[in-house]
Amino acid sequence: MLLLAIDTSTSAITVAVHDGSQILAEAATIDARGHAEHLAPRVAEVLATAGRAAAELTDVVVGLGPGPFTGLRVGIVTARTLAFAVGARLHGLGSLDALAHGAGRAGLVEPGASLLVATDARRREVYWARYEWTGAEPRLLDGPHVGRAAELPEPVLALGAVGRGPMLYPDALDGIPGAPLDVAAGALADLAVRRLAAGADLGAGEPLYLRRPDAAPLPPAAPATAAAV
Amino acid sequence: MTTDPVVLGIETSCDETGVGIVRGRTLLVDAVASSVEEHARFGGVVPEVASRAHLDAMVPTVERALRDSGLALADVDAVAVTSGPGLAGALLVGVAAAKALALALDVPIYGVNHLAAHVAVDVLEHGPLPEPTMALLVSGGHSSLLLVPDVTSDVRPLGATVDDAAGEAFDKVARLLGLPFPGGPHIDREARSGSSVAIAFPRGLTTGRDLERHRFDFSFSGLKTAVARWVQAKERSGEPVPVADVAASFQEAVVDVLTRKAVAACREHGVDHLLVGGGVAANSRLRALAQQRCEAAGIELRVPRPGLCTDNGAMVAAMGAELVLKGRAPSALDLPSDSSMPVQLVHS
Ligand SMILES: [Zn+2]
Numbered sequence: 001m002l003l004l005a006i007d008t009s010t011s012a013i014t015v016a017v018h019d020g021s022q023i024l025a026e027a028a029t030i031d032a033r034g035h036a037e038h039l040a041p042r043v044a045e046v047l048a049t050a051g052r053a054a055a056e057l058t059d060v061v062v063g064l065g066p067g068p069f070t071g072l073r074v075g076i077v078t079a080r081t082l083a084f085a086v087g088a089r090l091h092g093l094g095s096l097d098a099l100a101h102g103a104g105r106a107g108l109v110e111p112g113a114s115l116l117v118a119t120d121a122r123r124r125e126v127y128w129a130r131y132e133w134t135g136a137e138p139r140l141l142d143g144p145h146v147g148r149a150a151e152l153p154e155p156v157l158a159l160g161a162v163g164r165g166p167m168l169y170p171d172a173l174d175g176i177p178g179a180p181l182d183v184a185a186g187a188l189a190d191l192a193v194r195r196l197a198a199g200a201d202l203g204a205g206e207p208l209y210l211r212r213p214d215a216a217p218l219p220p221a222a223p224a225t226a227a228a229v
Numbered sequence: 230m231t232t233d234p235v236v237l238g239i240e241t242s243c244d245e246t247g248v249g250i251v252r253g254r255t256l257l258v259d260a261v262a263s264s265v266e267e268h269a270r271f272g273g274v275v276p277e278v279a280s281r282a283h284l285d286a287m288v289p290t291v292e293r294a295l296r297d298s299g300l301a302l303a304d305v306d307a308v309a310v311t312s313g314p315g316l317a318g319a320l321l322v323g324v325a326a327a328k329a330l331a332l333a334l335d336v337p338i339y340g341v342n343h344l345a346a347h348v349a350v351d352v353l354e355h356g357p358l359p360e361p362t363m364a365l366l367v368s369g370g371h372s373s374l375l376l377v378p379d380v381t382s383d384v385r386p387l388g389a390t391v392d393d394a395a396g397e398a399f400d401k402v403a404r405l406l407g408l409p410f411p412g413g414p415h416i417d418r419e420a421r422s423g424s425s426v427a428i429a430f431p432r433g434l435t436t437g438r439d440l441e442r443h444r445f446d447f448s449f450s451g452l453k454t455a456v457a458r459w460v461q462a463k464e465r466s467g468e469p470v471p472v473a474d475v476a477a478s479f480q481e482a483v484v485d486v487l488t489r490k491a492v493a494a495c496r497e498h499g500v501d502h503l504l505v506g507g508g509v510a511a512n513s514r515l516r517a518l519a520q521q522r523c524e525a526a527g528i529e530l531r532v533p534r535p536g537l538c539t540d541n542g543a544m545v546a547a548m549g550a551e552l553v554l555k556g557r558a559p560s561a562l563d564l565p566s567d568s569s570m571p572v573q574l575v576h577s
Binding site: 040044 | 275291
C-alpha cells in the first residue's frame with residue numbers, strides 16, 4: 001500500500017505519504033488563502049522525500065471538511081484528479097475526525113473521554129463535532145455542525161476543545177493545552193489506514209459544506225406585460 | 230517533445246467545466262459540462278454554485294474527453310489551464326485539477342490567460358494566426374479589443390468595456406423583455422422578426438470627447454438603461470411592448486458599436502485580420518455586420534464556429550499547444566490563479 005493523504009479544510013495545506021505501516025513523509029504549509037498554490041508542490045515534495053513516484057500510489061485519502069469552501073475544494077479536486085490519473089482508490093474522511101485523531105494519538109485525551117473539535121468557519125462561527133476517544137481512534141458522537149461558539153450545547157461547551165475554535169473564541173471554548181490547531185495529514189493518513197485495515201469502506205465522499213451557497217433566487221417572473229407583436 | 234504536442238486544456242473560469250484535447254493545431258475533443266441551468270433561477274452566474282458544479286464535473290469531464298478522443302492519459306504531453314481572469318473560486322478548481330494531472334503524468338503545466346485562449350482557439354479552425362491579428366472578444370464576462378502581434382507573448386489591450394460586458398447587456402435586456410437567461414440566443418431569435426431601426430437606442434462612447442478619451446472602449450450600461458426606460462414608458466401607456474423591435478434595435482446598437490470600433494482599430498493599426506470571439510460571437514447579426522464592414526474595409530474576418538467561441542477546454546488546449554510550439558517556458562507547480570489577471574499577461 002502507498003497512501004497519499006491530503007487535507008485543505010483548515011489553515012494548513014497538509015499532505016502525507018503512508019506505506020500501510022508508517023508515515024513515510026509529511027509536509028504542511030500554513031496559509032489560509034493559498035491552498036491552490038501550495039498543495040501541488042507539497043505533494044511533489046512528500047513523494048520525493050518518501051522516494052516514491054505518484055504513479056506508485058495505491059490509495060488517496062482526502063479530508064472532506066467541513067471547512068471554508070474555496071480551500072476545501074482545492075484538496076478534494078486534487079485528490080479526485082490524482083486518484084483518477086494514477087488509478088488509485090479514492091477515500092474520504094471527515095476533517096474533524098482527523099483533528100480528533102491527532103489529539104488522541106498525541107496522548108492529550110484519556111481513553112473513554114469525550115472531546116470537542118471546533119475549527120474556524122469564518123462569519124464568527126465554528127465547525128464543530130463531539131467525539132469519544134477510544135484509546136485507538138475517535139468515535140463521532142455528534143456533528144459536524146456549524147454555529148456560534150457561545151451557542152454550542154452546554155455539555156459540549158464543558159469539554160476540552162481541539163482546533164482553532166478555542167483560540168478564536170476563548171470566552172466560550174476551553175482549549176486542550178498543546179492540542180493541534182489545524183488538521184495534520186499524518187493523522188488523517190493514520191486514521192484512514194487503521195479503518196481500511198479494519199475492513200471499513202470509507203467511500204470517495206462528498207464535501208461537507210454544511211451551508212448553502214449565498215444567493216437569492218430572482219423574484220418570480222420577469223414582466224408579464226411584455227407581449228410580442 | 231514532438232512537433233505536434235498533445236495538450237489537454239482545462240477551463241473553469243465561469244460556469245462551464247471544459248476539457249479539450251488538441252494535437253498541435255488539430256482539435257481532438259472538446260468536452261463541456263455546463264451549470265448554466267443551475268444559475269437560471271438566480272438570473273446570473275452564482276460563483277459558489279459554479280464552483281460546486283466544477284468540483285463535481287471535473288473528473289467525469291476529463292474521463293469523457295479521454296473516452297471520446299480514444300486517447301489514454303499517457304498520451305498527453307502537456308496540461309494547460311485557465312489561470313485567470315475569471316471567478317476566483319471557480320478558477321481554483323480547474324487550476325488544482327490541472328496541477329494534479331501534471332503531477333500524476335509528470336508533464337509540464339501551462340497556466341494561460343482566458344482572453345488569449347479565446348484568440349488562440351481560432352488556430353483549430355483557420356490555421357496559424359496572422360501576426361498581427363486584431364481581436365474583438367465579446368461575452369457575458371468580457372468586451373475587449375486586443376492587438377495581438379503574437380498570442381504566445383504579446384497581447385495589447387486597446388479597449389474594453391467601462392461598465393457592463395456586452396453579453397451582460399444582452400442578459401439584462403432579455404430579462405426586461407421577459408426572455409430567459411442566458412439572454413443572447415433569445416434576443417438574437419426575437420430580433421430576426423423585428424426592425425433594427427424601429428427605435429434609436431444610444432451608441433455609447435462613439436461621439437465627441439467620449440470618443441477621444443475612450444477611442445476603443447465600450448459602454449453598454451447607458452444603452453441598457455435607455456431600453457429599460459423605453460419599455461417602462463410603453464408599459465405605463467398600456468400599450469404592448471414590441472419585443473421583436475426592441476430586441477432588434479438594442480442588438481443593432483450593440484453590434485454597431487462593436488464592429489465600428491473593431492474596424493477602426495484595424496485601420497488605425499494597419500492590421501488586416503480581425504478575429505471575433507467570445508460567446509456573443511455566436512450572435513448572427515454581429516457576424517453579418519462584421520462581415521459586411523470587414524469586406525468594405527478590405528479586412529479578412531475570422532470567426533470560430535459558435536461551439537469554439539463560448540468558454541471551452543479546447544481553447545485552453547489550443548493556447549497551451551501554441552505556447553509549446555513556440556517554445557515558451559512552462560509554469561511552475563505553485564502557479565497561482567488570478568481572478569483579475571491582466572490580458573498582457575499571456576501565461577503565468
Ligand atoms: Zn470567455
